Amino acid sequence: MLVLSLVIVMYLMPPKSFNIYTAPIMILVLVPTIMALVNGAPFVPTPMEAVEKILELAEIKKGEKIYDIGCGDGRMVYLAAKEYGANATGFELSPLVYCLARIRHFFWRSKAKIRFANFKAKNLSDADVIVCYLLPDTLARLQEKLDRELKKGARVVSYAFPVGDWKPSHKEERTAERNIAPIWVYVKQ
Numbered sequence: 001m002l003v004l005s006l007v008i009v010m011y012l013m014p015p016k017s018f019n020i021y022t023a024p025i026m027i028l029v030l031v032p033t034i035m036a037l038v039n040g041a042p043f044v045p046t047p048m049e050a051v052e053k054i055l056e057l058a059e060i061k062k063g064e065k066i067y068d069i070g071c072g073d074g075r076m077v078y079l080a081a082k083e084y085g086a087n088a089t090g091f092e093l094s095p096l097v098y099c100l101a102r103i104r105h106f107f108w109r110s111k112a113k114i115r116f117a118n119f120k121a122k123n124l125s126d127a128d129v130i131v132c133y134l135l136p137d138t139l140a141r142l143q144e145k146l147d148r149e150l151k152k153g154a155r156v157v158s159y160a161f162p163v164g165d166w167k168p169s170h171k172e173e174r175t176a177e178r179n180i181a182p183i184w185v186y187v188k189q
């Protein structure tokens, strides 16, 4: 991955603009972006209005365990901990985005935890709620893991794209007054 990124960066650089500092800086930006794209989704923050709706639909009770699998700057877990008293953890794979989330959570005095991790390698069996904003292909592949690991009654709330061919218990449609993407809610049977 690193070598591939380096080759792409070098190829894209205009002639003579390349120096020894350019490659590491570009790699720092490019590698995480490619990694996130290959592994799940690029960093695109969910609008706050949608975050509030997602958490409301998740019906989180105090102390429940919630994971944001691909947490970006950690806005969902921050609000879940602050507003709902959830035991909230976000997994983030991209190093730069992870650092951003840690810095923001430090200044926000957040009770949520941010972990530098690939959610695919995490066991999600103790989750009461999973929230996610990932690409359709990733969600389709995720379905099997969630089927295997999630406990009965666990909720999954997915922003913008459905989870494979799962049947939602509720779908929040885009409305004229709220310009946010649809939200799918699932309850593990």
Ligand SMILES: C[S@@+](CC[C@H](N)C(=O)[O-])C[C@H]1O[C@@H](n2cnc3c(N)ncnc32)[C@H](O)[C@@H]1O
Pocket: 035, 036, 037, 039, 040, 041, 042, 043, 044, 045, 046, 068, 069, 070, 071, 072, 073, 074, 075, 076, 091, 092, 093, 094, 097, 117, 118, 119, 120, 132, 133, 134
């Ligand atoms: C579309 S953004 C959503 C961010 C955040 N959940 C939000 O709603 O604002 C997806 C995030 O997932 C991260 N990501 C993608 N694949 C991942 C993986 N396998 N493990 C952990 N994080 C991942 C990306 O780096 C990116 O920050």
